[in-house]
Amino acid sequence: MYKLRGHHIFCLLGYRGMGYSQEYVENMTRLHQTLRENPKIWIQLVKGPDQLCEKYPNSGEYHCQNENIHNRDAAILEKLGLKIGQIMQWKDIESLIRKSTVPTDIQIICESCSWRSYGICEEGVQDILEEKGLREIK
Template identity: 70%
Template sequence: MYKLRGHHLFCLLGYRGMGYSEEYVKNMTHIHQTLKSNPNTLVQLVKGPDQLCEKYPNSGEYHCQDQNIYERDAVILEKMDLKIGQILKWEEIESRVRKHVIPTDIHSICETCSWRSYGVCEQGIERIHGGKGLWKVE
């Protein structure tokens, strides 16, 4: 089971192998590929730093504790009708994306995210809507 915060649910949808450091990318790729290959993997929704934050590089500001990030987590969970502490399969999270999220939601919910300009998160949501699941990342 993975412990993930709200906004990382969206990050995983758009993930293509980019990240903050080599260690961060290795960790995120492992989690991402596990969820892709086994959508029955359990995910527990947590408040605050999660298993992806654990590998955030110790250089500069640790944004995982930033109030804006907590707010983004809350907005995403509310949008998907999810709650902190809830445990569900990754495939159920994808189902919630299909039911509650559209690609243009990224523009407002993730407005201040530095990764938003790449457009990969919108494309990831489009993939989920098309029933294709997560991207293949090597």
């Protein structure tokens, strides 16, 4: 079972192999590909730092405890109708995304995210809406 915070649900949709450090990218890619290949994997929703935050580089501000990040976590969980502590399969999270999210939600919920300007998260939401699942990382 993987532990995920709210905003990482959307980060996984837009993930294309980029990140904060090589160690972070390797960790994110491993989780992303695991969920892509086996959407029945169990996910526990947590408050604050999760298994992806564990590999965030130790340079400067630890953004995983930033108030803006906590607010984004809460907004995404609320959008999907999820709560901290819930345990569910990734495929069920994808189903909730299809029922409650459109690509333009990224512009509002993730307004302050530095990755938003790439446009890849909107593409990721669209892929889920079209039932394509997570994209393959090459």
